Amino acid sequence: MSGAAAAVVRRGAAAFLSAAAARCPRQSPCLPTVRGVYGTRATFTTMVQQTEVGVEPPADPGAPTIFSRIIAGEIPAARVYEDDKCVVIRDVSPQAPVHLLVLPRKKLTQLSKADEQDVPLLGHLLFVAQKVAKQEGLAKGFRVVINDGKEGQQSVYHLHVHVIGGRQLNWPPG
Incomplete structure (x- = not known):
């Protein structure tokens, strides 16, 4: 277990957020930052890194x-696009030069939990994914990924579509 994750287990969120603040200098590219209820400074990146592996719902x-x-x-993020159905943000821990997350406004925990009424929303998310890929200059190609469930490496149980590109991607991915 990493030191940051161990801090969460041993001393709670306040210790983790304090440790994260110490690792991220004030003038760091790892912003945006979050000021939690404890008044400490932590980055979204460091908060997500503790759950890089899939977790139970x-x-x-x-x-x-x-x-x-x-x-x-409630939490700042670098927004790239938004409409009445979704918001697109830059991933704070990018895996490529361009790494965006398409987030539906409707809370849908997993793709595997979607039903017939979600079909129009799912189509819209993919349409927006290609729209922002074009906007970001990914004419040579990009990858669209949805992680589902623990074994699919899902770490946040709010459906989201990754749009990844800006370099030659490898296959197989995982």
């Missing part, structure tokens, strides 16, 4: 996620 699927809080404007 939450017991309460209606509980707020970091993405629902970003959509609500």
